[in-house]
Amino acid sequence: MNENRKKNNFNDSIKFESFKVIMKKIIFTLIILNFFISSGQSKKIQNLDFLMKSANEIGIFNGNIIVSQNGKIMYQNELGYTDYSKGKKLNRESTMPIGSITKEFNSTGILFLAEKGKLNLEDKVSTYLTYLPSWASKIQIKHLLQYTSGLPRIFKNTDSEYLSELNNVEKLEFEPGTGYIYSNANVFLQQEIIKKITNLSYEDFLKTKFFKKLKISGGKIPKDSTLTVNMAGSFDNDFKETTFIHGGGEMYFSITDLYNWVSNLQNKKIVNKNSINILAKSFDKNSESSLGNTIIENNKVVEHSHQGSGNNYESNVYYESKNKTIIVLITNNQNFKLSAITESILNILADKPFTIPKKSIYLDIRGKLLDNFQNGISFYEQIKSSQKEKYDFSSEFEDLINTGKYLMRRKRFEDAIKVFELSTTIDLKNSTGISSSYSFIGECYDKMKKSDLAIIYLKKALDFDAKNKNAEEMLKRIENK
Template identity: 25%
Template structure:
């Protein structure tokens, strides 16, 4: 085997734009919004308490030809979470709760999961609760079905297991912030909408900001949301997500700015509460989690940043605050434009210096020689039960290869008899085999580990497929799925959205056309008793065979 050298390096980028060109450069990023007959949005950039760029694009309502303005009100989607988090912070500061309280103290209807879930877990998205949009989709709710907080709470109260042990992982979950809103209501003895207005929006003079869970209410200056179905052709998108706590705050760019400035220069009575929103805690493993209380706290090329995005119906929103640079970037839109993060990054580059450590170094990998007899022990199919994917390991031309499901492959270069460096990628990844346990570990540069287990890739018989059929029921979602065999192909069915194809990933693991993965469970006699469903933000939700 030829000796191969790998270079690991950090790219250094310099940002610089003269002030006279900033306006043109920012405006040039929004060429797609310069349609006088379509929706658009508002862009606001300030630095050192001065407006650097402010412009409104397009129409807030197409039918009535109402142009967007700085006073236009947008639904800011998940950017709403930081206001809910502030509500919790204020209640703690008043001594009415502690973020380390068990949530069952305030929500006794929820099940006991063996280990306490705290308010802090909900704030950081580390509770393990399954996320509500995915729950409703799996339960058969269609796009357009109205969903309320009561609907979410009803499902969560039936939940008997978690995605993971509280505090062990970060997984973004709208459910947690719906529960936080209910805690605020139970503790304050007030309606969430009015309490938030009284305690947060009015004191901060956010006079155009409100919570609205009824999309049929007509409110002046509120933008209508749209989806672009083809170039310059837009459809109205109704917001049927009526939940609050996780979303459905409406605001203007100037009100969002009033809020954001507090991350840099809050009045004395608000300083400690805004500082608390930036609280970061590590996971149980000690691994970093950069989601604070309702906001992400990270950096952009070494520049400290507080940020969040939002998306609901046709609305899209983003806020970047760079407290050290006294820089705020706000983009609010009323159509399904999904490039806001990219554009906000580009705007950031007009103002910021690259403060990241520009270290360039090289690491030379000298593979050892291993004969095919040793390499052959590692050949086979490996399955990640956590992430639901398989990888094939095989020998070709005296080299061990790592084959992905998209047929892309990488060479594995031996550095010990059991450990291999993956080649052909722009990161350091070690593959470690253990023939005693028939596993391989993927060890990343940050020492995170994913374990894949070796399995026999055998062709299933018609009888095997028949065994997968039947009617399956989830008591948590109160819904049925029927699996049948047609022309030697498995077909799934739900009464709300009809049939879908099912593919075999491996024995007892099936793919529901990319929507979800079902993992069958057998009793001691080998008979199938049900399956668990795993999808985006849901893990191992049980369906019993009837």
């Protein structure tokens, strides 16, 4: 019996020692695994930092950023200045307007009220807003969410301006639900319905129902075109102030505010899954939803991206469901590169090669051409000959066309013609593009009341592309005067 007991103790001892060896191996493996995971994560953070600092040094990003995965912020930074004077650096509390992304607030507000039983998406607009013309009895609230109301393009700054414009609309562009027009009239009417149902101002509704709960401290609007503490001013690439160049009235938010909004929305803490799917639904693949651009698979939003801009401010949010990735970027020096930066960030997160976006030709030459045309042309020629590593010449033709249109809008028709002429030399095989350039030249001459020259260039446009409908219609109109 003693011998059996000794044998059992011996066997137990061996088992224990074996268990210790196995546990040591497991712990060692976990340590090694954790090391490689940490190394990989550290490399990603290094690459993110390199990308963003390079973007700032090149001059395509002056702003704030947050990148998170699975609910944890892995990279956050503030790069650049609060205004054109370069006197103060951006910080995490710096706030900026976020453009069209604010439209997510009103549309989510509508779904929030629907969940509470305060309205039905099939309700007619006239049920709540009785002061509008008869077309309001045709439009359902759901049409406002998808920009399918049939209301024309209306973009104003004040409530009174919107009401005046809407009361002048005699009929809709199409039957509600049958077409798509991206018009802020839809947004304004959503806000008006929210105000009517809740008996609150729109700003108070957002603060009491959303912002306080979500720890969003922003939402303030500058008074009398005066920025208050933490509000960043905007500027162009020549460091000229542009904060209120096209008016004001926008709410200002910090990078943390915007991150909290996207995170809580996608985690179903504001409205439920069904409501989010309704918000994500667009009229067709070429139109935007209330959440901007979305991808829905198996009745689930797997991707959500939304861009907003105005007065040289720009913002971009991105969410994907697999790794719960959130990327938020805000800038007070718009360079139209936030989407490209987001794409590079996604490549870094996926351990793929990434590129640093280059500067836009259009944004850097338009102001210089406006101030002094010849100096602007000299600058363009200089960067083309010696700074191709810094500037994006892959879209040179499109940038010149946009520059010409920019000059046209400011009635600098002779200068615009010179830029359009220059664009015809970029790619001699691009007959469609050359036709477009000549069409714009014809339009310039038409606006200058030089019909003979307009006809010459419009015919030239049709020689390069007989299917240029714009040139064809303009030519008919001018010849039939």
